[in-house]
Amino acid sequence: MTATADHEHRYRAVAGRDARFDGWFFTAVRTTGIYCRPSCPARTPAPHNVSFFSTAAGAQAAGYRACRRCRPDAAPGSPEWDVRADVVARAMRLIGDGEVERSGVPGLARRLGYSERQLHRLVVGELGVGPLALARAQRAQTARVLIETTNLPMADVAFAAGFASIRQFNDTVREVFAATPTELRRRPSPASGGAPGSLTLRLTARAPYDAAEVLLFLGAHAVPGLEEWDGSTFSRVLDLPHGPGVVSLSPAPDAAAAVSARLQLTQLRDLGVAVSRCRRMLDLDADPAAVDGVLGADPALADVVALAPGRRVPGSPEAPELAVRAVLGQQVSVAGARTLTARLLPVAGVALPTPVGTLTHAFPRPEALAVADLGGIGLTGARRAALQALATALADGDVALDPGADREEARRALLAVRGIGPWTAALVALRGLADPDVWLPGDLALRRSLTALGSTDAEAATRWRPWRSYAVMHLWALAAPAFFTRPPHPERPLPDIPTTPTAPPPGRSAR
Known part of the structure; x- marks a missing residue:
């Protein structure tokens, strides 16, 4: 997809306030200096005033502040980082797990088998910002959660969120949220209560x-x-x-x-x-629209997916x-x-x-x-x-x-x-490892469900890429409904699954 076509595609999502794209990208508006989720209820900006960023960190580094109305910093994470297997996606998963906070960028690079310079070049080349900026955005979000959901002193919030100093904490919060920490705490929010921590x-x-x-x-x-x-x-x-x-x-x-x-x-x-x-x-x-779009188009799984849209792993x-x-x-x-x-x-x-x-x-x-x-x-x-x-x-x-x-x-x-x-x-x-495209070879429960659907193990192993992990969950639900909540719909009964004394429920190996 060309840059122009990609811009048009994203702008249509913004114009339609499509929440399915929240977290996939962020919308920055030049005339206001803020960035939003695609689903933000504010008035849709003109196309020529809009820029798109893959991460909140990228928008922040470009000088934009988070929208107070739609709170883009609290959007679901991008499913792209779980689907992809390249080094940038692996770096994003590690940053999300706090690796930069624990061992710094040198530790992150070692875990990935790259030099710091190589890793920085790869991440900046795709996202426009480096690992430190991505970790900084994560610290800002953690700080906001602690400010709004606890009564901790601001100094404790700063160090709990990973900031090295109170000044760094104050400067970052003002820059990202266009408000001081004290102003954020004044906003109505649910109190956490309970014991310390x-x-x-x-x-x-x-x-x-x-x-x-x-x-x-x-x-x-x-x-x-x-x-x-x-x-x-x-x-x-x-x-x-x-x-x-x-x-x-x-x-x-x-x-x-x-x-x-x-x-x-x-x-x-x-x-x-x-x-x-x-x-x-x-x-x-996860991106349920993408998963259900592929699996629901297969005649063997269409009814199963329709009964359980958005099923997760x-x-x-x-x-x-x-x-x-x-x-x-x-x-x-x-x-x-x-x-x-x-x-x-x-x-x-x-x-x-x-x-x-x-x-x-x-x-x-x-x-x-x-x-x-x-x-x-x-x-x-x-x-x-x-x-x-x-x-x-x-x-x-x-x-x-x-x-x-x-x-x-x-x-x-x-x-x-x-x-x-x-x-x-x-x-x-x-x-x-949350790989979305895994098939379990020889799983007896899957074989039972496939037999009922008129399919075979070999066929299924290739038909449902790149979402075979989600197909596994649908087939397990057929074989072992007690592990799932949805009862069969009275007007659209599920296929009859034959039971055998040796067929295991999910979790037992067929090896």
Whole structure:
């Protein structure tokens, strides 16, 4: 697409106030000096007064301030960074996970295998700003959340958001939001209340989004001690850089495409990382229009997609955790995998200083698992060896599963670990690395659904690119409806899925 055609395409989205494009790009208006979401309800500017930016950081670097009406800094993230596998997309995923805050641009470059100069050139070449500017925009958004949802002193907000000084904090807030921190706090906003380190946020998604379904799926796999499900709220322990945190997630009462997140953090400077991992776990940044457009056009899936528009792929806050749980779940039921994982927590997990309800431990880190005595877990010798081989490979860096990992390299590295086959490696990519185009080879539940739809495994593996991960969720919903919320529509019944005693529900390996 030419630059002119791209400008026209984006301007049509702005003129139509199309919320589907929120987060994909930002609209900057020369005459007002502000930047907005495409769906901003303000009067549509003239085409010649508009510029478009791929990131909020790019608009800020060009001298524009965030619109106070549509709050573009709080828009859903761009799905582009999850779909793409190139170094810029991997860098964006790592920046979102707080890598620049933890280890600076040098650490970000090392994680990606590039020099600082190479990485800066690539990121600036595509986005117009470098990693530091992108991290700065993220700090500004974290600061705004803390200002508006807590009663923390401004100095505490500044350092919790990652700023090096109060002056830098004040200057950035004024520049980005055209208001002082004190003025932002004066604006009406929900109070968080609760203990220090506690706050409540609303995490937005692109509609349609069925929060209840996503949370039910996560709740059905909940591990006692690590996760909790009460039928409407899913809670879990997060292993964060500066100490464990607890998040409780429930459908937002005031918005169809949003989730309410109640966070309890050891240190508030982990807020940005916690939000990023929750968004990844809930698949909030997906583009349902693109997914449903491809899958819904296939005759085999058309009715299924029509009954569940916008279906998401529930993930994991950290891919190494998902990898360990995938190995534990090989050739056992979901209930069996939950039991085995729960036994693992007191052996190698980090105990919370004080239990939160039934939550007691953070998930074990690879370094602890690699040296733990797993003899009492109830694993076979082969499974125990596979688990510790995986943990050792993760701890040594032979298998990299961070948000910036090269997905193809991760697959090859996983397959090199004895005891891990194609199904397990694919599940890690699908629910751990958030790869939108994964097929699970040999999955029995998928085969059952494909048979009912008159399709085959080989056909399906190629027909639904680049959204095969979402096709997997639709087919799992046919085979195991108890993991999903939507009952069959009385006027459009789903295909009859034959049941067999050996066909596993989602989560069991067919290896």
